[in-house]
Amino acid sequence: MKILLLGKSGQVGWELQRSLAVLGEVTALNRASTAHCGDLGNLAGLAETVRALQPDVIVNAAAFTAVDKAESAVAQAQAINADAPGVLAEEAARLGALLVHYSTDYVFNGSGQEPWRETDATGPLSVYGRTKLEGEQRIQQAGGRHLIFRTSWVYAARGGNFAKTMLRLAHERERLTVIDDQFGAPTGAELLADITAQTIVQALPRTALDGIFHLAAAGETTWHAYAGYVIEYAKSAKSAPEFAVKEIAAVPASAFPLPAPRPFNSRLDTTKLRTTFGLNLPPWQQGVARMLDEILGEHS
Numbered sequence: 001m002k003i004l005l006l007g008k009s010g011q012v013g014w015e016l017q018r019s020l021a022v023l024g025e026v027t028a029l030n031r032a033s034t035a036h037c038g039d040l041g042n043l044a045g046l047a048e049t050v051r052a053l054q055p056d057v058i059v060n061a062a063a064f065t066a067v068d069k070a071e072s073a074v075a076q077a078q079a080i081n082a083d084a085p086g087v088l089a090e091e092a093a094r095l096g097a098l099l100v101h102y103s104t105d106y107v108f109n110g111s112g113q114e115p116w117r118e119t120d121a122t123g124p125l126s127v128y129g130r131t132k133l134e135g136e137q138r139i140q141q142a143g144g145r146h147l148i149f150r151t152s153w154v155y156a157a158r159g160g161n162f163a164k165t166m167l168r169l170a171h172e173r174e175r176l177t178v179i180d181d182q183f184g185a186p187t188g189a190e191l192l193a194d195i196t197a198q199t200i201v202q203a204l205p206r207t208a209l210d211g212i213f214h215l216a217a218a219g220e221t222t223w224h225a226y227a228g229y230v231i232e233y234a235k236s237a238k239s240a241p242e243f244a245v246k247e248i249a250a251v252p253a254s255a256f257p258l259p260a261p262r263p264f265n266s267r268l269d270t271t272k273l274r275t276t277f278g279l280n281l282p283p284w285q286q287g288v289a290r291m292l293d294e295i296l297g298e299h300s
Helices: 009-020 042-055 074-093 128-141 160-172 189-201 223-239 271-277 284-299
Strands: 002-006 027-031 057-060 099-105 145-151 173-180 210-216 247-251
Touching: 002 009, 002 042, 009 027, 009 189, 027 223, 057 074, 057 189, 057 284, 074 099, 074 145, 099 128, 099 189, 128 145, 128 173, 145 189, 160 173, 160 284, 173 223, 173 284, 189 271, 210 271, 223 247, 223 284
Parallel strands: 002 027, 002 057, 057 099, 099 145, 145 210, 173 247
Antiparallel strands: none
């Protein structure tokens, strides 16, 4: 199996290099790659790369994910999140290749309290959400084989993340203020990568498995409860905690006004994914605990 991976240096792309390696020959690219074009802003170069490599599977883990910046960098977000997936889908369709692509809960308006299903009406609130939704639509319109995974609250031990920020601030401040009216499930890049590999194996010989799937860790939390879990876990894991924090105050999202509105409800119903592929999605705490063990171990 020949696999083309785009976005190899991102959180999910980094883990995909590991999980996809057992499936076949992986060509992993990013914007800096020179042998082939991995820059999603270069549409002609992307098409040329696919035609040159003729992969059986294309995994697109690259995206414009700077949600607030997208409000002003509309053309760049459009090119990377919508136009590029469209080009990849067209080239994949010509080849008969399977395209795997990652989308987001931001395609919904974030209302209500029920987990979003794949069949629910979309209604993005931001440029990021709108361009990611158009990327999904371009892939579907191309008529080729595809797996689109909508996910949310993605983190990894590598690079910056919410948990690392909370741990740093807990050392520096006696009082933290964290949003408590947005709900979702922290989802590890490791989990996304492993599920991707499992689904590719099942979907490649069976076109009936193509489509959009919601993929997130089990359970739900708020950013405030997530912060509390992280700090309490760190306190129990370290022999001599040196935290300055004495209070984690719960505040509404309105306390932190941002250029792009965030969904209040990022819950995703993963029933379709679990039943279609016979997979288990572990509780979010399991992945976060493992990530914390890794990052805390760096300083022990």
